[in-house]
Amino acid sequence: MPRLVMKFGGTSVGTLDRIRRAAKRVGVEVAKGYEVIVIVSAMSGKTNELVGWVEETAPLFDAREYDAVVSSGENVTAGLMALTLQEMDVPARSWQGWQVPLRTTSAHSSARIVDIPTDNLDAKFAEGMKVAVVAGFQGISDEGRITTLGRGGSDTTAVAFAAAFNAERCDIYTDVDGVYTTDPRISSKARKLDRIAFEEMLELASLGAKVLQTRSVELAMRYNVKLRVLSSFGEQSDDAGTLVCDEEDIVESNVVSGVAYSRDEAKMTLISVADQPGIAAAIFGPLSEAGVNVDMIVQNISEEGRTDMTFSCPVSEVKRAEKAMMEAKEAGAIDFQELVADTDVCKISVVGIGMRSHAGVASKMFKALSSEGINIKVITTSEIKISVLIDRKYMELAVQALHDAFELEKAA
């Protein structure tokens, strides 16, 4: 029998009524002849409540106990979903991570999936179970303790089950109806994409689009799992939402698929750094140790043995970055004249697999920004992405200008 994985996030199972609506969607797929694996998150708000209790109890908590407490939210939803399906005469049962078992590393609170043996679920499917409702986000370590995969880990659980059970598709039900060319709150012309390539989705996810967890997209790409993002509140149809798929499955596409933004960025410049071999390591080693997530890095041309080094990081990490740099200077590890922080910038990116075969995307982007009088402060590029730092006050304007310039409101 063909198999399907359906994942419902916290808002999609936030009340008993919403669980019923989600169960009805599952029933529709079962009626079509699928055996379904449903992955559920905790009811919205529950995980935060549990995390709050743990943090209040022990600010420096034992991650093993954190996992034992926090994973309970998903167990509740799994049981309630199974009961709801049974009420609809759909043979269903709940599975907690350790019952599957979903084996993970012992890196508590951010464990990685090691293996999902299919024997237990297969045996129950063979006995007539139509739906396995699996508690997302959790697994079991070699030591027999409960682990969790980190925030958003239920997406990753879903994709991993789809890969392990050769599911025809992995449907991620959420509170938005798909992936858009840009944030509809910023541009009214934003258009829902019918399809998007894994690589594009990965870039968008790491650029701040909150639709899917980055790791779930990586996993889907590696095992070529057809991943669909769709709303649990809209119509149910086979072509709803956005299909995240292999590049080859996308027949036509625009050169640029989407415009992403990240609001709270900071640009830090070390002025007149003594330019010598190993200087990058001497700068970025301490930053990494201080927990600063450095994003873009630009080094100017060296003159007379000195250079300017610019990097970006989230605004919230500027203080830490400054402290790390000053300490490195005092310790004699690096030598620079001044550290200048610009905390009023944002990052705008255009993403598209079409860039691989089309020249001129960068120049089109720069022209569009320039014609709006927007100054570009830093540029970085990858094979399918161009990102720039600009003043934060131009953020909405830049997104709209780029959306227009690349005509994203039109399908290819």
Next chain:
Amino acid sequence: MPRLVMKFGGTSVGTLDRIRRAAKRVGVEVAKGYEVIVIVSAMSGKTNELVGWVEETAPLFDAREYDAVVSSGENVTAGLMALTLQEMDVPARSWQGWQVPLRTTSAHSSARIVDIPTDNLDAKFAEGMKVAVVAGFQGISDEGRITTLGRGGSDTTAVAFAAAFNAERCDIYTDVDGVYTTDPRISSKARKLDRIAFEEMLELASLGAKVLQTRSVELAMRYNVKLRVLSSFGEQSDDAGTLVCDEEDIVESNVVSGVAYSRDEAKMTLISVADQPGIAAAIFGPLSEAGVNVDMIVQNISEEGRTDMTFSCPVSEVKRAEKAMMEAKEAGAIDFQELVADTDVCKISVVGIGMRSHAGVASKMFKALSSEGINIKVITTSEIKISVLIDRKYMELAVQALHDAFELEKAA
């Protein structure tokens, strides 16, 4: 190292602050040199919330899913208690039922404990763990599914662990400071007992005293576990609360240890039943099938082949009892003239192992009631208990009169 089991009920772990207070008590015992197994209930209110969701989702629920959902409350408390102990530098970890594993029958929602292998906990105690915090009320079936032991099952969990791990004592921390000669809300002269025999506690528990679950007392009696009931809000000392122990450990005791009552009883009489062999089975079989919990049974002397049969049951089950009797009459299984229900009665009992060696307890009881003008409607006796049904309006008066008559305010 000597071992201790400490059980904390829902109100004793109802907030993070209360969990901290409970953890401090555990710390005191660890400092004395004990290895401690702590059994926790769900935070007060949590189990009711979960049960409510299950019942709203599926009125006729699958008990396996009920157990999976409802057991999650204890898991949360276990993790939080372990974290709290760690914050106090006490080496502790949480254990869910399946991790121990606490093996039970597959009778979901009312499973019985089959076995508690000690290997896993012993290994961790050997590695330096001082406190094992175990989620109460839950276990795992042979099929690998989560089971629960029924309401109050955490008491039973605690006693079973005390037996399995040869604990010196099993301390049940609750919101009352021990077992009283009667309900202090009814008699201001009620006195806390320092010791009470298992048999007495069993009778009191089944008569409606809500201090301990009946099954936990049975288990403690069978394995001779020293069981102590004490308040989690009072002073901590080795002789606080009430010790439930073997009869031989009680040096001196009053003839009667306590007066119990059960408010909402009903007395049902089948008038002029055709008296023939098998008539009792013909009456009480259908009642049992209808889920009526028959308590006292009295049969009058038979005259001319007919007799009156009286029994008592909870008021809430009267309708069901009437329906079952009428149906049995229509089906020709029994023949009676009339069914009379008196729903305004209550049951008063005096309990004491001293009755075994002292005559005259019954007559003293009847005299005390009679001198207050209270008419006795039904009497039943056991080796260590005498129960009577009387009009409900005399309940408080009867309890006080009996407490006075047997001088329960004085210790032996």
